[in-house]
Amino acid sequence: MATERAHAWAADAIRRIREHRRGTPPTPLRPLPLPSARGDIRVYVKDESAQPTGSMKYRLVGAMFLHAIADGAIRRDTPVIAATGGAVAVAGARFARLLGLDFTAVVPAKTPAEVLAGIEREGGRWRPGERPPAAVQEEARELAARLGGHFLDHFADAERAVAGCGEPTIADEIFAQLGGEPYPVPEWIVTGIGTGATSATVGRHLRRHGHPTRLAVVDPENSAYFPAWASGCADYATGMPSRIPGIGRPRTEPGFLPGVIDLVIPVPDAASVAALRRLNGTAGFAAGPATGTALWGALHLVARMREAGTRGSVVLVMGDGADPYRTTHLDPEWVRSRGLDPAPYEADLERFARTGEWRTA
Known part of the structure; x- marks a missing residue:
């Protein structure tokens, strides 16, 4: 029964993203x-x-959500974590809100206020990275592991996701x-x-x-x-x-x-x-x-x-x-x-x- 519910949620989430x-x-x-x-x-x-x-990051992030849901990496209660103080974080917050998921961006210390406001406007949260900017990716990955969440790695996953789910x-x-x-x-x-x-x-x-x-x-x-x-x-x-x-x-x-x-x-x-x-x-x-x-x-x-x-x-x-x-x-x-x-x-x-x-x- 739990498996059926998980499949039903994934199918509905994919449908909602595609309709959106x-x-x-x-x-x-x-x-x-x-x-x-x-x-x-x-x-x-x-x-x-x-x-x-x-x-344009909106295209990439939408494809990444579709890809992660189809792979079973994002489920109905999966927190989504990103490591960026840019447009990926704003788009990630929007797609997470569409699906009723928690979203947190780990951002570099000098992230512009406009970006932080955009994350909040789309229903997401942000937290400043505690390490140098070069280590923010690893910090976010560790946070996702602690929360049992999914790390939205746009550098590693975006190209593959768009190739499979970007049309x-x-x-x-x-x-x-x-x-x-x-x-x-x-x-x-x-x-x-x-x-x-x-x-x-x-x-x-x-x-x-x-x-x-x-x-x-x-x-x-x-x-x-x-x-x-x-x-x-x-x-x-x-x-x-x-x-x-x-x-x-x-x-x-x-x-x-x-x-x-x-x-x-x-x-x-x-x-x-x-x-x-x-x-x-x-x-x-x-x-x-x-x-x-x-x-x-x-x-x-x-x-x-x-x-x-x-x-x-x-x-x-x-x-x-x-x-x-x-x-x-x-x-x-x-x-x-x-x-x-x-x-x-x-x-x-x-x-x-x-x-x-x-x-x-």
């Missing part, structure tokens, strides 16, 4: 004005800030939305990489469907992904945290699949901030810092296309919105205090907008 996701419309694909491209090249922004929790994927939506556009099969799709799940999802989609589209990943300073991709060293590590939230890691994570990636573009953090300012200013996109990184990489590709005389479209993924970063990356004083000088890169962006010329070094 079906009720969420595809996120917008918005054109980005690009005067220097003269219409031969179209750039689009896949706006994941329109997800219910304001971030419709972000790639499915992009190609459906481009169907009526002048260049329905893009030359490039550009995304950042944190867990590796999104780049793996897009890369697999391109190969399964035989699209000639290439996948470019942008990588901030201190991250291990560009040197790992360039050197072929699968366990490359820098040991240094990224200053661009949501992307970049001090080590290569299990979800990183270099074989599905065509190009990794390293982007200076000051360039990410400059592009972020342009997005939030003249372009009218209320985007987060990782989208600034993606824009810098996308413009690099647009310049390459122009030099080669290639027509077509480029899609960049906007992972989240601007609100959590008003007091950090969008605050000039905060940027200065981190030793970042966006001014030279802002000049590059202005020159590109006027002339189409792109810096070569």
Whole structure:
């Protein structure tokens, strides 16, 4: 009888998550004005800030809950624990509330107040980690073990969960939305990489469907992904945290699949901030810092296309919105205090907008 009840709860929980996701419309694909491209090249922004929790992590976390329930790792009374002070925690709290489960995020000491408020707003709890930020993952894992709970390990599990439970994927939506556009099969799709799940999802989609589209990943300073991709060293590590939230890691994570990636573009953090300012200013996109990184990489590709005389479209993924970063990356004083000088890169962006010329070094 207990087994029957457990199966019935799992079936109902999966149904509720799927209905919840079906009720969420595809996120917008918005054109980005690009005067220097003269219409031969179209750039689009896949706006994941329109997800219910304001971030593309909503997709990943929903798939992780489905996967864990199907595996029997989450049951009707299982506490769910996460180790993050970012968007994964907010999404985790939302899905836990949907299922009537307790949710706790173990967060680094300097987690922004906006994120903590988001966790609480979605019905979750948070507690500050008692160890250095690099050890928060292990601290959360130990807490889950003590409580008999499930540790929501987005670095280890997100890519696998999305591969099995993530449809419709972000790639499915992009190609459906481009169907009526002048260049329905893009030359490039550009995304950042944190867990590796999104780049793996897009890369697999391109190969399964035989699209000639290439996948470019942008990588901030201190991250291990560009040197790992360039050197072929699968366990490359820098040991240094990224200053661009949501992307970049001090080590290569299990979800990183270099074989599905065509190009990794390293982007200076000051360039990410400059592009972020342009997005939030003249372009009218209320985007987060990782989208600034993606824009810098996308413009690099647009310049390459122009030099080669290639027509077509480029899609960049906007992972989240601007609100959590008003007091950090969008605050000039905060940027200065981190030793970042966006001014030279802002000049590059202005020159590109006027002339189409792109810096070569």
